[in-house]
Amino acid sequence: MDFEPTESMQMLRDAARQFAEKRLKPGAQEWDEKEAIPDAVYKEAAELGFFGLSVPEQFGGLGVDAPAYAVAMEELARGSAALQVCVTVHNSLVAAAIAKHGTDEQKNKYLPKMAAGDWVGAYSLSEPGSGTDAGSLSTAAVDQGDHWLVNGTKSWVTNGGFASVYLVFVSTNKDAGSRGITCLLVDKATPGFSVGKKEKKMGLRASDTRELIFQNAKIPKSALLGQVGGGFKIAMSQLDSGRIGIAAQAVGIAQAALEEAVAYAKERKQFGKKLSEFQLTQAKLADMATNIDAARLLVWRAAALMGRGDKCTKEASMAKSFASRIANKACYDAVQIHGGNGFVREFPVERFFRDVRVTEIYEGTTEIQALIVAREVLG
Numbered sequence: 535m536d537f538e539p540t541e542s543m544q545m546l547r548d549a550a551r552q553f554a555e556k557r558l559k560p561g562a563q564e565w566d567e568k569e570a571i572p573d574a575v576y577k578e579a580a581e582l583g584f585f586g587l588s589v590p591e592q593f594g595g596l597g598v599d600a601p602a603y604a605v606a607m608e609e610l611a612r613g614s615a616a617l618q619v620c621v622t623v624h625n626s627l628v629a630a631a632i633a634k635h636g637t638d639e640q641k642n643k644y645l646p647k648m649a650a651g652d653w654v655g656a657y658s659l660s661e662p663g664s665g666t667d668a669g670s671l672s673t674a675a676v677d678q679g680d681h682w683l684v685n686g687t688k689s690w691v692t693n694g695g696f697a698s699v700y701l702v703f704v705s706t707n708k709d710a711g712s713r714g715i716t717c718l719l720v721d722k723a724t725p726g727f728s729v730g731k732k733e734k735k736m737g738l739r740a741s742d743t744r745e746l747i748f749q750n751a752k753i754p755k756s757a758l759l760g761q762v763g764g765g766f767k768i769a770m771s772q773l774d775s776g777r778i779g780i781a782a783q784a785v786g787i788a789q790a791a792l793e794e795a796v797a798y799a800k801e802r803k804q805f806g807k808k809l810s811e812f813q814l815t816q817a818k819l820a821d822m823a824t825n826i827d828a829a830r831l832l833v834w835r836a837a838a839l840m841g842r843g844d845k846c847t848k849e850a851s852m853a854k855s856f857a858s859r860i861a862n863k864a865c866y867d868a869v870q871i872h873g874g875n876g877f878v879r880e881f882p883v884e885r886f887f888r889d890v891r892v893t894e895i896y897e898g899t900t901e902i903q904a905l906i907v908a909r910e911v912l913g
């Protein structure tokens with residue numbers, strides 16, 4: 535398997551890196567304080583094509599393959615993990631699902647607007663009572679002939695406040711368990727559908743995370759994505775690619791933490807020497823660098839399999855689990871190297887430490903990734 539970036543991957547990486555350096559990195563701290571990213575930044579990301587990465591070219595997107603996507607996601611996360619999570623959910627969980635499972639009518643309706651960034655996508659699986667046990671969700675859709683009548687509440691929906699299209703998983707047959715879950719494409723203006731409270735989060739504070747409320751919401755039959763009862767498989771298979779995006783996010787945050795730690799260690803003097811001259815500091819930096827490279831290779835391996843059309847459930851879970859754990863450790867060590875300065879908001883490692891925490895939680899906890907890997911290992 536070839537892990538060298540191709541020329542087109544390098545071009546995309548360079549574009550993402552430049553955008554991250556010039557536009558994301560300088561603003562990320564302020565956006566964290568204000569708990570919002572300016573509209574102009576989303577617009578620039580859209581103009582650069584980042585909202586169309588997973589949209590096929592025929593619908594106006596860039597239609598990049600999984601390895602190129604992973605490389606771009608790492609770079610964006612290096613600049614702003616909050617912007618990156620918006621982009622990766624939109625692409626890997628929503629646009630890619632519509633491209634794969636949508637009817638021609640659905641693709642024509644959503645994909646061009648999503649590629650342009652005019653319509654942002656949100657993915658809604660979790661509920662107050664079902665997070666890890668996603669198959670037990672209780673938001674119910676009742677068949678009323680020409681529409682579905684939907685009632686229930688969804689939780690922790692990334693992009694929830696400003697999305698235009700929501701990929702929502704509902705139960706259409708309680709007795710059938712995960713085979714009774716159906717996927718609906720819900721437009722923002724649907725009667726009976728509303729966006730609930732904005733979550734006050736520990737990290738990724740500039741990313742918009744919401745509750746969604748369905749009170750006798752009338753969803754047209756044309757909103758069905760895939761088959762009735764086929765929603766859980768759509769949810770799970772999209773999470774295979776989503777998890778590559780989150781693993782790449784973890785690598786990007788860890789890389790940013792390493793860069794800050796190196797710069798600080800070369801600058802800061804104690805006991806008459808730079809921190810970088812102390813072997814205990816060097817050992818931390820060496821571990822961070824080694825783990826980041828190992829995680830990046832796991833991400834690329836999973837992405838390469840996905841790009842070839844091969845099954846990559848195990849490899850995506852391995853990448854997500856490993857990358858998120860080493861990234862949490864890297865951010866912990868970056869704070870440690872900064873000492874007191876790592877505990878205050880003037881230095882970005884404080885934010886990285888908060889932002890990286892959720893990479894072990896969302897799109898499947900570390901524990902669930904272990905379960906998925908173990909199932910495959912045990913056969």
Ligand code: CAA
Pocket residue numbers: 623657659660665666667668669690691692712713766767770771773774847896897898899902906
């Ligand atoms: N691809 C395709 N199909 C899959 C699949 C995959 N990766 N994984 C499972 N399936 C299929 C199975 O083949 C099975 O099909 P059959 O009924 O035909 O046999 C069906 O789905 C049920 O599978 P399981 O028996 O494995 O289901 P389970 O109830 O044991 O649950 C689980 C499996 C791994 C625990 C799953 O519930 C899971 O991944 N939970 C974590 C949920 C999660 O990641 N949530 C993330 C929320 S989204 C988010 O965070 C986005 C955001 O905004 C950032």
